[in-house]
Amino acid sequence: MKIGFLHIPKAAGMSFHDALAANFPQSEICPLRHDGQYKDADFSALSSKYNFFSGHINFDTFQKLEVEKLISIVRDPIDRIVSVYNYHHNYEPRDGETLMPNVLSAKNNSFSDWIRTDSKAVMQDLSNGMVRQLSSIYCRNSDLTRSNLDIALKNIEQIDLFGFSSIESGIARIEQSYNLSIKMRVLNTSTYTKRTEDISDQDLAYVRSLNELDIELFNSVKSRF
Template identity: 25%
Template sequence: MHSPFFFLHIPKTAGTTLNHIFAARFPEESICSVYTKEENEFLKNISAEELDRIQLVQGHIFVHDFDEFFSGFLGKYAFTFLRDPVARVISEYNFLRTWPDNHLYRYLNDEKVSLTEYVSSQRPELIYRGKNLMTRSLCGAVDDGRSMLERAMENLQRLHLFGLTERFDESLLMLKRMMNLENILYEKHNVRKKRSKVTEEELAVIKEYNSQDIQLYDFAVELFEQRVNELGDDFKSELSLFKKMNERYQRIAALLMEQNKDDEDFIYGK
């Protein structure tokens, strides 16, 4: 039995863009997505035969839900992406308020939940929202007397690789090497164009309720920089070339999208 790659997709860390990249690189039947309760139950009870056909597991997977995986091959083949905690929380809040298909959409809008309330509320619907999500995703369920943050830092180092949203291209090149990917040119997906202004008071609340995520992210940035430096000048040259190629690819993709839109407008008389 081979060991699949595990993508621990923390919401609003460029995971949708990554999933589009993977969809073009792996056969559909070899990808196991874990975004619903039913999909989580399937993975927890997956048989060795079923697991053998899987090359990639992707989804909102918390380490504490899959400690049995993490203690085995998950440490060798798992990866995740982190993002500046303040930016991640703001993005998550805005996304959930504007995405009608998510289960919090009506609640956030009907109750007129503010950003501050979203982060600080202890109501059942929001008690785990906007509060140290990255740390909780990575800390595991082991009760060894250490803090959630300490366990998350250790597990982050045990992952085969982690990336940073703010340094996406470097992270993607590392992922290319790890997964032996070929073409990794990409378009950005699930990106909000309009950003609402955030007050100093709102920023203060986000930082208060995400202090562990902020420490985890600072730790990750330092470790990430160290790993990039260890890759040397060849990696920097590869990165420079990739950026140029992908900028050109994104421009072409944007032109094609605009052309398709113009064609649709003409066909439907818009």
């Protein structure tokens, strides 16, 4: 079975990727983990060679790869944004690595200043990231409109979707449906942790205003998990 995992950032994705990948030999796992890496890809060749595709990849890329089953995890949008900030704020570069602008912004700013950035790179993480990825405009030079929410809601009908808060029941269903063994390990956590409950009401309101589409999407699909 050819399986895809649409990894939405900071929604237990690294842990779930690791657990899913353990069901495939290394030779069947596609090494491309970001949508930009597929820009000039030979989709037919990749689909013939690999049986597991995973990463920060747009919905339409998985369609081109002709995966048989597509899985994703969604998370409360406000909690996800706080987790993005924590992860980038704590990120330590590897030797010789140049930090991306979105990481630098979180490292160099308080949460309150970070959410008020005018950086387009940061806004990809900060504003309606789930709708962006599920409507196939994540990290692409496309404007986000309300029509993207409609596209995302239509696309999730083709995804085996479950929520971050109900991950155990979601895993049990995936194991049973796909005959897989999924043993989760906690990965990619942050040492410095800013909690949602510690954020000021003013900042929370601002984050909600930036994520109105994600909040609407999340509320629309909660009944599924």
